[in-house]
Amino acid sequence: MEITGKITGIKYKLFLTDELKQFDECKFDINKVPTACIINDGKYSFAISKWVSPKRTRSYPYERVYNTLNTSKKITVIPIVKDEGAAGDRDFLQWDTVSLMSLLDVYVILAYYNKAEKAGNKITNQKFENKYVLSKIKEIEQYHSSALHWNISELKTNFHNILKKVVLSYGKIEKKTKVPLHGLKGLQNFQDKIGADVSLFMKFSRDKASKAQSREFVTRQPKENLSTLSKAKITITNYLGGNYFFTVDEIIVSKENCF
Incomplete structure (x- = not known):
């Protein structure tokens, strides 16, 4: 079964959000603060969350963002690429991740890792470049247009610059840890697919997401104990x-409602 839906507006009421700890900007380190917190500089105050991977199905990033939604100005930090080593995964940012953050009025800082530790034939405990993240926070402090405008602008003007930093940083990490990472060809292909046009990034990301949805749709997990064979695709615009x-x-259809 395939189900489609469209969001024409967004209203929400928050329940069960965590109480966020507050940190001074002068002592702020994105790698040391909780997954969601408040940052203050004496004049401005923001809620900030962080992702440990650009992949949306890992480490519950939506929960982290959710806990910041009751603050007027919200920021989330997302690595545009995460490489765990040639023996592990390499994940890339997708267009619709940024689009969803724009829908929720969340400013996205496109970030990168510059430190990591060796763990067998992979790397772990990857650290964001904190000075860069702080510089983008300061930019957002002075930015008075919407999160949508910020996010689109960052994709148009800053994405390729960050990707170059990713290449340089992972090159240094590979040399320091002596752990083979995925080749540069994949990053170059990612950059070429995106090009200078945001619409190319959109198409590239959606093609990958749609294929992943189709693969999951036909996959049967041996450990799943399901009462029906009613697996379904849901695509929301x-x-x-x-x-x-x-x-x-699983899905149950009752009159005009789906469960």
Whole structure:
């Protein structure tokens, strides 16, 4: 079964959010603070969350963002690439991740890792470049347009610059840890696919997400204990042009409602 839906507006009421700890900007280190917190500089105050991977299905990043939604100005830090080593995964940022953050009025800082530790034939405990993250926070302090405008601008003007930093940083990490990482060809292909046009990034990301949805749709996990064989695809579109490709293990249709 395939189900489609469209978000024409967004209203929400928050429940069960965590109480966020507060940190002074002068002592702020994105690698040491909790996954969601408040940052103050004496004049401005923001809620900030961080992702440990650009992949949306790892480490529950939506929960982290959710805990910041009751603050007027919200920031989330997302690595555009995470490479765990040639023996592990390499994940890339997708267009619709940024689109969803724009829908929720969350400013995205496109970030990169510059430190890591060796763990067997992989790398772990990757650290963001904190000075860079702080510089972007200071930019957002002075930015008075919407999160949507910021996010689109960052994709158009800063994405390729960050990708170059990713290449340099992972080169240094590979040399220091002596752990083979995925080749540069994949990063170059990623950059070429995106090009200078945001619409190319959108198409590239959606093609990958749609294929992943199709693979998951036909996969049967041996450990799953399901009462029905009603696996379904759910594709949701929002008014900002975002497309979200989901797969659910079971679905029940009752009149006009889906569960």
